[in-house]
Amino acid sequence: MGTEKRCHSVTLDRPSCKGCTTCIRYCPTQAIRVQQGKAKIIDERCIDCGECIRRCQYHAKKAITDGFDILDNFKYKIALPAPAFCGQFSKADDFDIMLTGLKMLGFDHVFEVARGAEVVTAKMKELIHTGLIEAPVISSACPAVVRLIAVKYPDLMSHVAPLTSPMEAAAEMARKEAVEKTGLKDEEIGVIFITPCPAKVTAIKWPLALEKSNIDGAISIKDVYMRLAHSIDKIEKVEHLSSAGRDGVRWANHGGEAEALGIERYIAVDGIANVMEVLEKLEDDMIKGIDFIETLACTGGCVGGSLTVENNFVANSRIRRIADKIDREPNAVPRLDGMYWNRKIEYKPFSPLDEDFSEALKKAARMNEIYAGLPQLDCGSCGAPTCKDLAEDIVRGKANETDCIFKLRERVSMLAREMAELESKLPPSME
């Protein structure tokens, strides 16, 4: 993973950035710096959580997703709507209306990711019972959280379920069905995910634990919403397209995955700051008697993703209401080839201070020295999120001590004193 090309969805729109430093305070992996009045994302640290997109009032952070023109590349197009998709439309109170709406946008078929969630739920139950994964087992459904653990809490990787995500499971099922039905070749079938967040776009373009994604592209829920918002309540012929059971549909909401598992001793945590708090407790061995932890980076779960439209509480309530009406049993669990991760996660996000170990030790000592001399207020006015980060940037040659306004003031006062002293040594003028 260290040497391959990184492909992030979250990027900076440089002209829109005002250098206000708001985003640096909220990035969970300290991946943003503001230098010369503009933000910069440190590629190797970003987990594509989308937190900076939510926080930037100037809309300078954005997620790159595919456009509808991606459909032109395929003969048969399948939409894979995330469970959160169905919470977005205030006028539609039936999944089939929303899924029919998707077909109107040029898709030949719609396959709910909630079907994939059903399969992952069944496999997760098996995995927990085998006891092969260190308890408590942490869900791997949220790609931002898996990257967060790999970056900041690597010792907890042994708790993470090495299971594929619902969108990947759904993609494999949808593709197999389509090949059988149409007789087309794999590459003629386009499987497009309708995504609530940038982390899932990155998981498709640059998978962490899979050799290759089953999905060909990702269009944001926002872009789909823009096209459908005004026409969805005017659909005359609604097709019966939904087939997922209630438990799969509820995955969109915080707690949905844990409830579907039907186990008693679980923690369901949402919002990146809360997730980090729980992971830190687990690292400190302070979580006991728990079998499963559901961790979702966005507040409210996937309904709170930064590429959704509806308020997450409203979407949550709508999904709950519609899901309660579903009286279907979960679908039979098919045999899938790609249920488990097929490559080891070797995520080395933070380059060492130096390739040479003894040099790295010297630089670490210098870093601590610099840090001790900084005000330790973590004010962010230097453009780094904390004084520790500034000390590290200085040692890496990416910042100067005088980027700290307190250090700059000290330096200016010192220079002023020296100037005054020198001036006092000047011989009297001829006049």
Ligand code: SF4
């Ligand atoms: S929040 Fe970050 S990206 Fe947005 S304007 Fe401020 S510094 Fe730039």
Ligand code: SF4
């Ligand atoms: S997407 Fe998340 S990790 Fe990446 S820069 Fe933004 S806040 Fe930081």
